[in-house]
Amino acid sequence: MKAWEKLRASREALDKSRDIFRDFARDLYFPALRLSPWQRTRCTPVLFLVEFLVYRVDAVAEHTRDVELETDGNQDYQKLVRYKQRFATLLRRLGAYDEAVGHQLDQGERYVRLENRVTTYGAADHADVMRLVELRSSDLRLLHTMIYPLLGRPVDQHLLDVLWPVEVLADIGNDLAHYEHDVRTGNFNAYDALVRLYGPDAPQRLRDETARYERMFHERLDGFPDGQRTHLAALCLRRYRTQIDRIPQPVRSGSDEPSTTKGSA
Structure with a gap:
């Protein structure tokens, strides 16, 4: 180099x-x-x-x-x-x-x-x-x-556990933000991998996964006292919520510019 x-x-x-x-x-x-x-x-x-x-x-x-x-x-x-x-x-x-x-x-x-x-x-x-x-x-x-x-x-194992799905969701959000770039450069991208597996059904497959991780987060969050639960929810939701909200449409033939589709709330 x-x-x-x-x-x-x-x-x-x-x-x-x-x-x-x-x-x-x-x-x-x-x-x-x-x-x-x-x-x-x-x-x-x-x-x-x-x-x-x-x-x-x-x-x-x-x-x-x-x-x-x-x-x-x-x-x-x-x-x-x-x-x-x-x-x-x-x-x-x-x-x-x-x-x-x-x-x-x-x-x-x-x-x-x-x-x-x-x-x-x-x-x-x-x-x-x-x-x-x-x-x-x-x-x-x-x-x-x-x-x-x-x-x-x-x-604090309880804190590690509640943040685990948040970190996964943030990682998914990062792949969505870099989807076009990763498709062009050939870098591994989880959403692109789902597109290869499911084609036009990939956005819904991804929504199913993000919904699963969100359920996991909220179930684990329920085990915290009220004040700490509110504090953690505010910190965590801004870390991933908007990032996973818009999912690009699958790229076809490697030449189309992806549009976006609204994710589930």
């Missing part, structure tokens, strides 16, 4: 990391945990650094799109394993590692492997598509779980 290409890639990673940190760490996890200004300051540089480094894993996945990662002896597999090990070591040194964080690193590896299998062989069934969506947001959960060891807190 040329020097200017490396510089551009680093700039893109910084921009993406900034947006993820703002939308999820600053605007969701910090207020959901009711962190003080000092606690936010303690967590911010570590979370931002880690989110930036996560995009190096994406670079490995992009590089290995046509390479089978499941073969333990190949160089790309070994590179992925080494990077994960170094990542875990770094988090330990930063005081940002515990069992929950390790679990999210494992989930991230599962995502890279599954995406690699799907892109290598060019086929995915419905279960693969939804599993990819669920695993892809593990980088968001990594940021959330890191906050607990950084502050010396026990993990």
Whole structure:
């Protein structure tokens, strides 16, 4: 890779990391945990650094799109394993590692492997598509779980559980926003994968899935006290509601510009 290409890639990673940190760490996890200004300051540089480094894993996945990662002896597999090990070591040194964080690193590896299998062989069934969506947001959960060891807190599993479908819905919303771009560039896009499976029925199939995740969110939210429930609902709904509301019509022949169709309320 040329020097200017490396510089551009680093700039893109910084921009993406900034947006993820703002939308999820600053605007969701910090207020959901009711962190003080000092606690936010303690967590911010570590979370931002880690989110930036996560995009190096994406670079490995992009590089290995046509390479089978499941073969333990190949160089790309070994590179992925080494990077994960170094990542875990770094988090330990930063005081940002515990069992929950390790679990999210494992989930991230599962995502890279599954995406690699799907892109290598060019086929995915419905279960693969939804599993990819669920695993892809593990980088968001990594940021959330890191906050607990950084502050010396026990993990709030109830909060992790209620935010899980919110993170999935936000990821789906991101794919909807980038649908046209991903179709043009050949990047994996969950909605595009459903279009390939179901054609014109894909919008309704996606609505069925988003409705399922929303039900899961509200069912889990009901277990919180009234005041906290209201607080969490306000934080979470603005994170995904408008993003999933408009679903592009499936692209036909790769040349039509997608229009949008109103999602279910």
